[in-house]
Amino acid sequence: MADLKYYDVILAPVITEKSMNAMADKKYTFYVHTDATKTQVKEAVxxxxxxxxxxxxxTMNLxxxxxxxxxxxGKTD
Known part of the structure; x- marks a missing residue:
């Protein structure tokens, strides 16, 4: 488990047409730190x-x- 502060967990919001449509249902999409757990993401938000x-x-790993x-x-980040 990574020792992350809550402000280090959320990196940026995802700005796509699909995520904007999900906002109508009060579902929000963020890029988060790869070592963050679901509990850490919840606390950070x-x-x-x-x-x-x-x-x-x-969560989803890409x-x-x-x-x-x-x-x-090679692979990009």
């Missing part, structure tokens, strides 16, 4: 946005895209 109560946290630089291949 409730502390950063005072007066909010988080009902549920869903691999970076495969890129090539010369003969070296």
């Amino acid at each position: 409730e502390r950063m946005f005072e007066g909010t109560k988080v009902a549920k946290v869903n 691999d970076g895209k495969t890129r090539r630089r010369g003969y070296v291949t």
